[in-house]
Amino acid sequence: MEASGTSNMKFAMNGCIQIGTLDGANVEIREEVGEENFFLFGAQAHEIAGLRKERADGKFVPDERFEEVKEFVRSGAFGSYNYDDLIGSLEGNEGFGRADYFLVGKDFPSYIECQEKVDEAYRDQKRWTTMSILNTAGSYKFSSDRTIHEYAKDIWNIEAVEIA
Known part of the structure; x- marks a missing residue:
């Protein structure tokens, strides 16, 4: 009953500053990009x-x-x-x-308050741009390059081959 978290990971990799609840992939995204670069609302688990x-x-x-x-x-x-x-x-x-x-009804007031913080951050374009860049930089963990490198090392026990 949950949307795929990989979409949110792709958003972060492309500089999206997310507003969301602390569930699913959002937990991991927020840890990687920094809580100051993620707008959190709603009930906790x-x-x-x-x-x-x-x-x-x-x-x-x-x-x-x-x-x-x-x-x-x-x-x-x-x-x-x-x-x-x-x-x-x-x-x-x-x-x-x-x-x-x-719990959409329960989270609604928290969402409205959080959206006001999003609006405030957006008005400060230097801050917004910094947050966007940090979302991209902080989301390396979700890249296929990292995954393939880790699988090659830890699962497949192979080394990269340099192609001339």
Whole structure:
């Protein structure tokens, strides 16, 4: 149920400054590029079980802005497409948020706050460019060159051959 982390790794290798939760490949990316070059939002892994229980028990109170976004989607502003499945995945059939497996509603306020930090960093083009360069430089671990070199040494027990 998770998107492939290799896409995020490719983003980092190409200088993308990511905004994300601390799960999947993002954990490793953030370690490699530096936490100061990654915009983090959302619940931490150790909080998830408790938050899901809170949601299942009907104790989750949604942020008003999240409710406004859902209403805007329902309004037809994005066309006549039926968004019931999307909204249902966030609300469930038995009360608000019970089907929100990925805790989108819970993470929404944190995302908004984090996006404000992204905006601030972007306005400082020197800082933004530095962060972008450091993302590329810090993502060497994810390159196929590193992987092939490591496999050749540690798994295949072969040495590189110089081609004239």
